[in-house]
Amino acid sequence: MSSSSILNIRGLRKSFGATEIIRGVDLELRAGEHRALIGPNGAGKSTLFHLISGNLRPTAGEIVFKGQRIDGWSPERINRHGLARSFQITNIFPRLTVFENVRIAVMQRRHVQYNFWRRIEGMRAIREEAEALLERVRLQHRAGTLGGEMSYSEQRSLELAMTLASDPQLILLDEPMAGMSAEETQYTAGLIRELTAGRTLLLVEHDMDVVFSLGDSISVLVYGQVIATGTPDEIRQDASVREAYLGEEHAA
Amino acid sequence: MLLAALPALLPAGLLIASNQMLVAALFASAYSLLSGRAGMLSFGHAAYFGIGAFATVHAMNAVGGAGLLPTPLMPLIGAAAGLAVGIVAGWFATQRSGTTFAMITLAIAELLHALAPQLKSLFGGESGISAMRMPAWGLDFGSTTQVYYLTLCWVLLSLALLYFHGLTPAGRLTLALRENGHRLRFLGYNVHGLGVSAFAISAMFSGLAGGLQALSNEAANYAVFDAGVSASVVLNSYIGGVGSFFGPALGAALMSFFGYAVSDITQSWMLYQGVLFVGVMMFAPAGVSGLLGSGSRLFAQRGWKLALPVTLLAVCAALLLSAGGVFIVEMLQRLCSQDYRAMAQAAAKLPTIALFGRAWSPGSVLTWALPVALLVLGAVLALAARRRLGANA
Amino acid sequence: MDAFVFSLLNGLVYGLLLFMVSAGLTLVFGMMGVLNFAHASFYMLGAYFSFALQGLLGFGPAVVVATLLSGLVGVIVERFFLRRVHAHGHAHELLLTFGLSFIIAEAIKLFFGNFPVDYRIPASLDFTAFRIGAQSYPAYRVLMAVVALAMFGALYLLLTRTRIGIIVRAAIHKPRMAQALGHNVQLVFMGVFGVGAALAGLAGAVAGAFYTTNPNMALEVGVMVFVVVVVGGLGSLGGAMLASLLIGVVTSLAVSVDRSLADLLGFVGAQAWAENIGGLMTLKVSSLAATLPFMLMLLILLVRPRGLMGEKN
Numbered sequence: 036m037s038s039s040s041i042l043n044i045r046g047l048r049k050s051f052g053a054t055e056i057i058r059g060v061d062l063e064l065r066a067g068e069h070r071a072l073i074g075p076n077g078a079g080k081s082t083l084f085h086l087i088s089g090n091l092r093p094t095a096g097e098i099v100f101k102g103q104r105i106d107g108w109s110p111e112r113i114n115r116h117g118l119a120r121s122f123q124i125t126n127i128f129p130r131l132t133v134f135e136n137v138r139i140a141v142m143q144r145r146h147v148q149y150n151f152w153r154r155i156e157g158m159r160a161i162r163e164e165a166e167a168l169l170e171r172v173r174l175q176h177r178a179g180t181l182g183g184e185m186s187y188s189e190q191r192s193l194e195l196a197m198t199l200a201s202d203p204q205l206i207l208l209d210e211p212m213a214g215m216s217a218e219e220t221q222y223t224a225g226l227i228r229e230l231t232a233g234r235t236l237l238l239v240e241h242d243m244d245v246v247f248s249l250g251d252s253i254s255v256l257v258y259g260q261v262i263a264t265g266t267p268d269e270i271r272q273d274a275s276v277r278e279a280y281l282g283e284e285h286a287a
Numbered sequence: 288m289l290l291a292a293l294p295a296l297l298p299a300g301l302l303i304a305s306n307q308m309l310v311a312a313l314f315a316s317a318y319s320l321l322s323g324r325a326g327m328l329s330f331g332h333a334a335y336f337g338i339g340a341f342a343t344v345h346a347m348n349a350v351g352g353a354g355l356l357p358t359p360l361m362p363l364i365g366a367a368a369g370l371a372v373g374i375v376a377g378w379f380a381t382q383r384s385g386t387t388f389a390m391i392t393l394a395i396a397e398l399l400h401a402l403a404p405q406l407k408s409l410f411g412g413e414s415g416i417s418a419m420r421m422p423a424w425g426l427d428f429g430s431t432t433q434v435y436y437l438t439l440c441w442v443l444l445s446l447a448l449l450y451f452h453g454l455t456p457a458g459r460l461t462l463a464l465r466e467n468g469h470r471l472r473f474l475g476y477n478v479h480g481l482g483v484s485a486f487a488i489s490a491m492f493s494g495l496a497g498g499l500q501a502l503s504n505e506a507a508n509y510a511v512f513d514a515g516v517s518a519s520v521v522l523n524s525y526i527g528g529v530g531s532f533f534g535p536a537l538g539a540a541l542m543s544f545f546g547y548a549v550s551d552i553t554q555s556w557m558l559y560q561g562v563l564f565v566g567v568m569m570f571a572p573a574g575v576s577g578l579l580g581s582g583s584r585l586f587a588q589r590g591w592k593l594a595l596p597v598t599l600l601a602v603c604a605a606l607l608l609s610a611g612g613v614f615i616v617e618m619l620q621r622l623c624s625q626d627y628r629a630m631a632q633a634a635a636k637l638p639t640i641a642l643f644g645r646a647w648s649p650g651s652v653l654t655w656a657l658p659v660a661l662l663v664l665g666a667v668l669a670l671a672a673r674r675r676l677g678a679n680a
Numbered sequence: 681m682d683a684f685v686f687s688l689l690n691g692l693v694y695g696l697l698l699f700m701v702s703a704g705l706t707l708v709f710g711m712m713g714v715l716n717f718a719h720a721s722f723y724m725l726g727a728y729f730s731f732a733l734q735g736l737l738g739f740g741p742a743v744v745v746a747t748l749l750s751g752l753v754g755v756i757v758e759r760f761f762l763r764r765v766h767a768h769g770h771a772h773e774l775l776l777t778f779g780l781s782f783i784i785a786e787a788i789k790l791f792f793g794n795f796p797v798d799y800r801i802p803a804s805l806d807f808t809a810f811r812i813g814a815q816s817y818p819a820y821r822v823l824m825a826v827v828a829l830a831m832f833g834a835l836y837l838l839l840t841r842t843r844i845g846i847i848v849r850a851a852i853h854k855p856r857m858a859q860a861l862g863h864n865v866q867l868v869f870m871g872v873f874g875v876g877a878a879l880a881g882l883a884g885a886v887a888g889a890f891y892t893t894n895p896n897m898a899l900e901v902g903v904m905v906f907v908v909v910v911v912g913g914l915g916s917l918g919g920a921m922l923a924s925l926l927i928g929v930v931t932s933l934a935v936s937v938d939r940s941l942a943d944l945l946g947f948v949g950a951q952a953w954a955e956n957i958g959g960l961m962t963l964k965v966s967s968l969a970a971t972l973p974f975m976l977m978l979l980i981l982l983v984r985p986r987g988l989m990g991e992k993n
Contacts, residue, residue, distance in 0.1 A: 088473065114475035126473075128466040139463050142456055143475040149484055151457040158456070201475055328771055330778065379981055386709075386717075386774050387914070390906035391981070397903050398974040405967045514899055518782060525775060558786035565779040568772065569764060616790065623791050 041066040041205055041235050042087075047096035047106075049079075049086055056082050058259035060096070064205070069236040071250030073243075075279060078256045080239045081123060084209050087237075088120045089113040100205065115143075119203035123210045123239075125190045127197065129183030133174055136182050136193055138165040140200030165200075172196040172226060188219040195223075195230065205235045212242055224249055255279065302431045303503075308543040309442045310500045315524045315535035316449055317492030322521075323529030324453065325485040326465025327381070328389045331396030332493055333516035338372045338399075339365030339494025340501040340511050341410060347418035347502070357423035362441050362498040369494015370487055377486030381479055384468070396517055403509035415508030418501075434503050441499055445492055450532055452488065461485045522564045528574020537576055555616050562612070593675070600672035607665030614658035617642055622649055686815055687936045688929060693821045695928025696828035700883035701901060702908045702920045703835060704876025709914060716873075717777035718757065719880055720902030721784040726750045726881025727888025727897060728788055731799035739802040743885040750881020755874040762873075763866075781898060789895045796894035824886055831879060832921065839917075848872055907977045913990020922988055927973045934969035 042064040049057040056079045064070055072080055085091040087098055089110035098106040105113050128136050141164045169175040172192045177185060182193060191211060198206060211227060212220045224245050240246050246253060247267045254264045257279045263270060270276055314336055322328050346355040346364040380391040403410040420428040428434060452458040463471055464481055471478050501507045527538020549556055571578055586594040621627055621640045630638050639646040647654045705719045729746035737745060757780060765772045801820050809819035839845040848868055850858040859865040912923030945951055
């Protein structure tokens with residue numbers, strides 16, 4: 036099992052002063068697995084994402100990604116190692132065009148960040164890659180619009196495109212459907228399924244339909260600990276999960 | 288938004304002023320690369336301008352006075368010095384962001400300002416260091432005309448390079464840095480490195496501008512590190528408007544021009560500049576260039592019938608407000624001056640003050656009613672302009 | 681030894697003075713997220729107001745009125761200027777306060793002239809407090825220290841023990857929540873800003889009589905105060921106290937050190953060589969005293985970016 040595991044979290048803890056938010060999390064993801072992470076509000080799901088992606092430093096425990104310990108690494112180093120994440124609150128470049136947003140994400144792998152002697156318009160490979168990415172998220176018709184002027188779900192699609200630009204092996208998506216209508220949710224879910232085929236995905240979601248359709252397996256995070264991991268059916272029947280989700284109709 | 292540069296402007300006395308305008312314009316453009324495009328407000332940019340000036344002066348004096356490089360290439364020394372110091376200073380400063388960053392840049396400039404008078408061999412103490420321009424490439428560089436053309440060439444070249452920078456990957460990333468530096472980290476970028484790069488390039492062109500000034504003045508003095516120099520480039524850039532490429536240069540040119548024109552007439556020019564700056568920040572954040580842009584858009588989109596009256600109202604309002612304000616400030620300035628106080632103590636009643644060709648008595652109500660009336664009228668017109676604009680939306 | 685104690689005490693007093701000014705700044709920063717560039721201008725205004733009123737009201741009342749006037753100016757700045765540009769973002773607010781500090785300095789030059797004014801301690805307070813060896817220590821310095829400490833104590837108690845203090849702290853950390861609970865957060869902002877300005881004004885009124893009062897005061901103290909905030913850690917009152925004292929003492933002690941790097945190298949026999957090089961080598965520590973706080977700041981940024989007592993970000 037551990038030979039093909041791409042992400043391995045052992046005994047992870049995080050405290051903010053006297054308050055412990057993550058109280059010993061063990062999580063293992065195999066390469067290509069699509070895992071949904073669910074749990075009540077305040078369970079620590081976003082904190083967990085921040086820890087994995089390098090936004091926060093763990094208080095204790097280890098995070099092993101592709102065989103290397105990444106806890107304590109900077110976000111950029113983790114990203115270059117093959118991990119990308121999206122944000123719950125849309126985190127794009129609002130006053131740049133959609134095309135530019137994606138282009139910036141794409142540029143990183145070409146190592147041109149200090150290049151001040153060539154026009155970027157002349158760099159065809161970058162332009163083509165950005166256009167291709169826009170097509171995949173079906174935003175090519177909005178390429179010239181400013182990021183901040185798009186509709187909410189269009190921005191979420193853009194966010195997705197930027198997350199994928201670095202061609203990551205592990206993708207962390209933090210509530211990608213937050214605030215979407217049922218129609219938009221369905222559309223985006225389909226998009227996510229398409230884009231994450233062949234990659235490992237860890238997804239935080241509240242919408243149970245999405246969870247069951249996108250996730251091969253589910254982990255339940257309650258009060259800073261993973262109380263159960265398994266297939267959707269197993270989770271549905273797990274007593275401790277039902278207890279944690281008092282009043283949650285879908286767990287029935 | 289295109290400014291056509293006019294090399295054909297040639298009355299002699301104004302040439303020196305024009306030279307200074309060009310240098311200020313370049314300095315402002317270099318500054319706004321960091322503050323406007325990268326979004327990192329620096330309050331201590333005089334440091335790199337000054338380092339460039341001193342490096343150039345030393346280079347001019349080197350090799351027994353013959354100069355390290357031929358005169359036309361001297362500004363390169365300024366650029367190199369600015370770049371070197373910019374990398375070091377930027378490495379420290381960009382570790383923090385926002386206000387703390389601004390304070391660090393200010394502290395670095397103040398550090399130099401405090402240190403410079405102590406290091407006499409480097410900075411020449413009170414009187415500074417002087418040098419002489421050497422002939423090169425068949426020209427003697429003795430006349431102001433030649434210096435002007437040299438400055439013009441360098442400034443145009445630098446502006447072109449700065450503009451080009453915005454088209455390169457590094458330039459686009461600079462914008463991204465301003466928009467959402469946090470996200471850049473998660474996209475794999477070393478944000479600190481990007482910050483240092485923007486800082487260094489901005490410092491390099493500032494150093495070049497300093498070098499041009501040193502070349503033209505044939506001297507450098509530690510007063511160039513003064514906080515006022517850093518302050519004026521900030522004011523110039525934002526009054527001009529950092530949203531467009533030529534905005535800061537325009538602001539610098541306007542402010543230099545006015546400063547030159549009115550510095551004999553009034554002692555309160557700095558105060559006016561400050562008020563103008565605050566006014567811009569509060570009411571016209573895009574600066575003068577932004578106003579020009581909105582103005583032309585107004586004419587294009589809404590047509591003459593609406594745009595012309597609004598513009599006239601706005602211009603009249605601005606003139607009236609300025610007139611009223613200037614009157615009050617100038618009166619106060621004379622009222623509070625040492626000479627006047629001495630006169631007032633000697634005489635029995637308050638002596639009159641001569642202003643704009645007439646004598647005004649500070650005690651009379653009329654004297655103060657006039658500017659107040661101007662201000663009120665100006666405010667009324669401004670409100671009228673705004674209402675017209677809004678009513679026809 | 682006497683000289684050392686003398687310098688040490690002077691340093692502590694100067695440090696406490698810095699603290700008086702930085703305390704208000706730290707509080708306002710915690711609330712608005714932006715460091716008010718014009719904060720040190722309130723310091724300068726306090727000194728000038730007090731100077732202008734001293735003839736009319738006498739020293740003590742002049743100081744009190746000057747404090748209140750500075751606070752009033754602070755309230756005006758917040759209400760009519762800062763509030764308007766709040767929506768445009770932090771950079772905008774910073775630029776605006778920068779512009780305001782510029783205008784205040786120029787206005788002072790307009791009314792009072794571009795040179796120091798003769799604001800001094802009244803004769804009644806100009807006596808010796810105690811002696812250290814052969815030197816006498818002025819009572820006024822002790823007074824300044826007492827005022828600063830009293831202020832620290834009062835602020836601390838106010839913030840931690842009173843109802844107002846709790847509301848202010850709530851507004852600082854969670855403004856929307858405090859507003860939802862029915863507190864007028866706008867008023868709190870205005871109030872804290874005004875109090876911060878008043879404290880800076882008090883510091884100016886008291887210190888201006890002892891040190892010099894000139895239009896450059898704001899810049900000199902302002903930069904130092906920000907160094908304090910960077911070294912001490914943003915938002916930490918204790919850090920501001922610690923950093924202020926540290927900077928005060930280091931600067932004061934350095935001024936009395938009349939030696940240079942060359943003298944130090946004398947220990948290894950390299951003095952003559954160093955003196956030949958000149959420049960930085962022969963620079964006396966006393967000449968560098970003014971630059972030491974900046975070096976300390978750069979050092980802190982290198983070694984401990986969050987400041988001595990700041991929170992990790």
